[in-house]
Amino acid sequence: MADNNNLLEGLVYNYTSATEPPTRDVRIEPTNAYLGSCHSLKRAMGQGCAKFNSRYFSQGNGCQLNLALGIVRSFQNVVIIIHGPLGCGSNNIGLAGFYKTARALKGKPANDVIWIHTNLDESDVINGGVVKLREAVLYAEREYRPDVVVVGNSCVPGIIGDDIDSALEELEPQVSAKLVPIHCEGFRSRFVASGYDAAYHGLLKKLADPPVRIESVLLGSSDEEERLEKIRRQNSRTVNLLNVGSTSRGDEVELSRILSSLGLTVNVLPLFGHIDEIAKMGEAGLNISICATHDDYLIGHLKERFGTPYVIDTLPIGIKNTNQWLRAIGEAMNLKEETEKLIELETSQLLESLEPFKATLAGKTLWVGGGETRIFTTAEFFQSLGMKVLGLKPHNFDRFAIPMLDDIEDPETAVAVAAGQPAEELVYLKRLKPDLYVGHGGANGWVLKLGIPTIPLYGQSQNYMGYSGAFELARKAARALLNTNLSKKISANVPLPFKQVWYDSNPQDNIKEGQQEEPVARSSVK
Amino acid sequence: MENSFIERAKSSCALGGAIATIAALPRAIPIVHASGGCAQTLSATYNLGSGYKGAGYCSGTMTPTSNITENNIVFGGEDRLEEQIEATLRVMDGDLYFVVTGCQVEIIGDNAASVTSRFQDRRPPVLYASTPGFLGDGFKGYEAVLSSLAKDFIERSAKKDKKTVNILGFMPGQDVFCRGNIQNLIFLLNKLGLQVNSFFGDGESIEKIKKYGQAAHTLVFSPIHGYQVAEAFQEVHDIPYLKVDLPIGDTGTESFLRQIAGPLQIPKAKLEAVIAEERALYYSYFQRFLEITGDLDYQRYAVVSSDITYAFPLTQYVSEDLGWIPHLVLVNEEPDNEEDSAQYRKKYESLTANVSPKLVFEANTGQLLRHVKESWPHNHNEKYYNQLSPLFIIASSLEGSAAQKLGANYLPVSYPVTNRAVLSKGYAGYRGGLNLAEDLYSSLVSNR
Numbered sequence: 011m012a013d014n015n016n017l018l019e020g021l022v023y024n025y026t027s028a029t030e031p032p033t034r035d036v037r038i039e040p041t042n043a044y045l046g047s048c049h050s051l052k053r054a055m056g057q058g059c060a061k062f063n064s065r066y067f068s069q070g071n072g073c074q075l076n077l078a079l080g081i082v083r084s085f086q087n088v089v090i091i092i093h094g095p096l097g098c099g100s101n102n103i104g105l106a107g108f109y110k111t112a113r114a115l116k117g118k119p120a121n122d123v124i125w126i127h128t129n130l131d132e133s134d135v136i137n138g139g140v141v142k143l144r145e146a147v148l149y150a151e152r153e154y155r156p157d158v159v160v161v162g163n164s165c166v167p168g169i170i171g172d173d174i175d176s177a178l179e180e181l182e183p184q185v186s187a188k189l190v191p192i193h194c195e196g197f198r199s200r201f202v203a204s205g206y207d208a209a210y211h212g213l214l215k216k217l218a219d220p221p222v223r224i225e226s227v228l229l230g231s232s233d234e235e236e237r238l239e240k241i242r243r244q245n246s247r248t249v250n251l252l253n254v255g256s257t258s259r260g261d262e263v264e265l266s267r268i269l270s271s272l273g274l275t276v277n278v279l280p281l282f283g284h285i286d287e288i289a290k291m292g293e294a295g296l297n298i299s300i301c302a303t304h305d306d307y308l309i310g311h312l313k314e315r316f317g318t319p320y321v322i323d324t325l326p327i328g329i330k331n332t333n334q335w336l337r338a339i340g341e342a343m344n345l346k347e348e349t350e351k352l353i354e355l356e357t358s359q360l361l362e363s364l365e366p367f368k369a370t371l372a373g374k375t376l377w378v379g380g381g382e383t384r385i386f387t388t389a390e391f392f393q394s395l396g397m398k399v400l401g402l403k404p405h406n407f408d409r410f411a412i413p414m415l416d417d418i419e420d421p422e423t424a425v426a427v428a429a430g431q432p433a434e435e436l437v438y439l440k441r442l443k444p445d446l447y448v449g450h451g452g453a454n455g456w457v458l459k460l461g462i463p464t465i466p467l468y469g470q471s472q473n474y475m476g477y478s479g480a481f482e483l484a485r486k487a488a489r490a491l492l493n494t495n496l497s498k499k500i501s502a503n504v505p506l507p508f509k510q511v512w513y514d515s516n517p518q519d520n521i522k523e524g525q526q527e528e529p530v531a532r533s534s535v536k
Numbered sequence: 537m538e539n540s541f542i543e544r545a546k547s548s549c550a551l552g553g554a555i556a557t558i559a560a561l562p563r564a565i566p567i568v569h570a571s572g573g574c575a576q577t578l579s580a581t582y583n584l585g586s587g588y589k590g591a592g593y594c595s596g597t598m599t600p601t602s603n604i605t606e607n608n609i610v611f612g613g614e615d616r617l618e619e620q621i622e623a624t625l626r627v628m629d630g631d632l633y634f635v636v637t638g639c640q641v642e643i644i645g646d647n648a649a650s651v652t653s654r655f656q657d658r659r660p661p662v663l664y665a666s667t668p669g670f671l672g673d674g675f676k677g678y679e680a681v682l683s684s685l686a687k688d689f690i691e692r693s694a695k696k697d698k699k700t701v702n703i704l705g706f707m708p709g710q711d712v713f714c715r716g717n718i719q720n721l722i723f724l725l726n727k728l729g730l731q732v733n734s735f736f737g738d739g740e741s742i743e744k745i746k747k748y749g750q751a752a753h754t755l756v757f758s759p760i761h762g763y764q765v766a767e768a769f770q771e772v773h774d775i776p777y778l779k780v781d782l783p784i785g786d787t788g789t790e791s792f793l794r795q796i797a798g799p800l801q802i803p804k805a806k807l808e809a810v811i812a813e814e815r816a817l818y819y820s821y822f823q824r825f826l827e828i829t830g831d832l833d834y835q836r837y838a839v840v841s842s843d844i845t846y847a848f849p850l851t852q853y854v855s856e857d858l859g860w861i862p863h864l865v866l867v868n869e870e871p872d873n874e875e876d877s878a879q880y881r882k883k884y885e886s887l888t889a890n891v892s893p894k895l896v897f898e899a900n901t902g903q904l905l906r907h908v909k910e911s912w913p914h915n916h917n918e919k920y921y922n923q924l925s926p927l928f929i930i931a932s933s934l935e936g937s938a939a940q941k942l943g944a945n946y947l948p949v950s951y952p953v954t955n956r957a958v959l960s961k962g963y964a965g966y967r968g969g970l971n972l973a974e975d976l977y978s979s980l981v982s983n984r
Binding site: 065066067068069070071072073074075076091094095096097098099100101102103104105106107108110121122124125126127128129130131132134135142143145146149153154165166169170196197198199200202429430431432433452453455456505507508509511512520 | 539540541542543544545546547548549550551552563565568571572573574575576577578579580581582583584585590591593594596597598599600601602603604605606608609619620623624626627628629630638639640643644668669670671672673674900902933934936937952954955
């Protein structure tokens with residue numbers, strides 16, 4: 011049952027009074043610099059030393075502001091203010107159209123993403139930028155009448171010590187929008203997933219309402235007991251399916267279909283939702299995560315404040331993990347028998363449909379790179395189709411994916427933990443030459459230059475999760491192997507920017523092992 | 537324009553511009569001294585937003601960066617930078633390495649110039665430019681990087697080649713059609729007997745860039761961008777510069793060619809021959825659209841919302857070449873001082889339509905609808921209402937929704953462009969004018 015779920019064992023979520031939760035560096039202690047095997051990584055995580063690893067040669071590893079923006083950008087009728095120079099979150103430009111399309115795909119109004127930069131300059135670095143922040147909030151209110159204005163704080167105000175919380179509190183009486191500060195300064199965390207926590211912390215602190223107690227509303231009505239029981243029953247069958255940035259409409263439809271067939275009423279939240287829906291997240295009978303890396307703070311916080319039960323287990327990609335995910339929900343909702351029936355039916359239908367693709371995929375080799383829970387579940391699925399997993403590249407690795415290491419058949423399978431930075435992974439890939447690479451955005455282009463065909467790890471218009479997602483994923487991989495001419499042409503003609511000495515080196519030599527940095531007192535940088 | 541907040545700014549920061557610029561130099565490797573997210577985020581701004589130009593040889597997730605952490609903010613990041621430069625020289629295969637800086641390290645006072653200078657004897661060379669985001673938009677980084685090249689890398693040469701020009705003002709990424717525009721201009725200038733140094737054009741190399749000091753002229757294709765670099769070429773290499781507009785189509789290109797002919801000493805006969813030949817060719821193609829233009833009344837009211845480099849050339853093209861009604865021009869950036877703004881406004885006096893466009897400096901993307909509404913009498917439910925229609929909006933991909941609300945045809949040209957995919961296309965020159973005609977007309981016929 012959720013309360014005893016060991017993924018969150020020992021974690022606490024009592025940070026409501028703070029402006030921000032501790033970063034993942036402190037709270038979860040992941041690593042983003044480890045090269046070895048599933049076997050050795052498991053040992054290293056047990057010893058707790060990998061979290062201090064860093065690199066001699068490093069490449070871009072991402073900014074937590076971006077992940078925070080990835081969440082809030084999706085909401086309806088929101089204006090985002092980036093308190094910083096013009097560059098922070100300027101990749102909004104590249105993503106605005108993508109989010110507009112995603113809104114349409116999810117049946118929401120296909121409005122533009124609206125963001126404002128406070129445009130901090132040299133004089134603001136000296137004098138502070140709070141005045142511009144006030145002007146930007148008032149502009150947002152006047153021009154767009156948003157339900158909520160979310161302010162993402164960047165490095166510059168974080169270092170010079172702008173007090174955005176007080177500034178926004180002072181503005182609250184002047185505007186009808188709710189004002190939400192998010193502390194997601196890039197330099198504060200080596201782990202971009204801290205941005206999820208920062209965003210959810212800010213949103214839940216400002217927006218979440220205590221669950222309405224049905225009892226108190228209904229007391230005094232004539233057929234009170236009967237109605238009360240009816241609503242209780244209804245409420246207890248309503249679950250929140252917590253989506254993430256990479257869940258497509260297809261994924262949401264499929265997972266909702268599965269849960270509905272257990273008799274559950276499903277709200278898909280919080281991404282692309284409205285703040286009124288988010289405010290009521292605590293009321294559900296169950297919060298269901300599909301990605302522990304994404305959601306632990308969200309559900310932990312809701313449980314801590316409102317007592318909302320949750321399921322946080324695996325990511326429902328492939329047969330084994332979809333079934334495991336479903337069993338956890340069945341157990342939490344006391345639907346074990348129904349769940350087993352459903353699993354039996356769905357699995358048998360799916361297995362039959364996968365047979366034609368197995369013929370193409372069996373014996374082929376594979377490498378998967380991206381978010382930790384997603385890549386291990388994706389790899390496990392392809393393994394179940396007879397493919398050999400040569401390696402995995404998680405962006406970071408922590409307690410949420412440790413149980414998944416055992417799902418990879420060969421414990422000596424390579425694992426190269428690196429956030430974004432592709433240099434080490436590309437050495438592995440050049441040596442191992444997998445037949446297929448399944449990769450995160452930003453990675454596939456480099457891999458094509460090595461001559462390895464790729465498919466994306468996720469996609470807004472494709473289904474990856476649940477039973478139909480498994481079918482689609484197998485279908486996609488088999489199709490990719492029908493014609494691999496593009497990767498061949500590219501590798502013959504377009505170079506990667508590495509010296510031969512790098513390809514000849516041992517990538518493990520690039521890892522600085524276990525060098526603990528001096529702990530920094532938060533007050534010293536403000 | 538006072539330095540206020542900006543709604544949906546169509547740019548990135550100085551560091552973003554620097555990375556995009558270095559990434560477009562032949563086989564150059566950026567080394568970003570900043571927090572871990574800057575390199576990747578800022579690359580994505582242009583790699584996605586500029587017609588999907590991608591990360592190229594070495595940007596995006598590939599960008600070497602010191603990834604400084606909270607610890608470095610307190611104790612300084614210079615050692616980390618030195619380690620990262622050393623490691624990058626070992627791992628990455630480049631002809632030039634370029635250290636650029638982000639806000640965090642500039643605020644805490646890291647001396648990245650001094651760290652970089654420890655590598656001054658290395659070959660390939662390691663250069664440096666200070667590019668914290670708070671300096672301003674992407675062009676600040678473009679200027680800083682190319683100015684460093686002009687001052688610290690390009691060899692001084694007393695001997696000048698009269699027939700060689702350096703061209704500036706095209707920032708890779710910020711100009712979505714940068715490569716295509718450069719190639720179109722090279723084609724045109726070659727016809728006049730000139731050789732062109734472009735930093736980013738086809739066939740360039742770091743070795744060739746080293747010799748740019750031999751050029752006799754610099755042409756800057758923007759009303760306000762590229763002048764720091766042009767000044768550096770003037771001061772360090774004694775190369776004078778000339779301010780020109782991005783030439784698009786017949787009118788713009790002829791005017792450009794006549795403007796440069798004197799300073800660049802193009803023989804009159806050659807000038808006239810090139811204009812005549814290119815113009816004849818231009819109209820031999822353009823005349824293919826005459827039937828559809830006439831039969832379907834393809835004259836449009838035009839609203840342009842773009843960066844300052846494209847605003848006038850696009851307006852001039854639709855007004856002078858296509859005979860459209862230039863109605864409203866929103867220029868998304870403004871010259872630094874009143875004098876330059878006034879000079880910029882004067883350009884529009886050369887337009888010969890019987891109506892002059894309203895010109896507004898407006899950085900906030902969401903203000904387009906308001907300006908359009910204010911530019912035209914409201915509909916008070918009159919029986920006969922003279923509507924602002926048929927309307928065509930030439931802007932960026934951020935104006936798609938506004939065009940839809942206004943019932944206008946629409947073509948994104950100015951950055952960002954995320955609803956088109958761009959490789960080699962350019963709008964500069966006579967041939968670029970044909971490309972623009974194709975794309976404008978394609979929008980008009982796209983529902984057929």
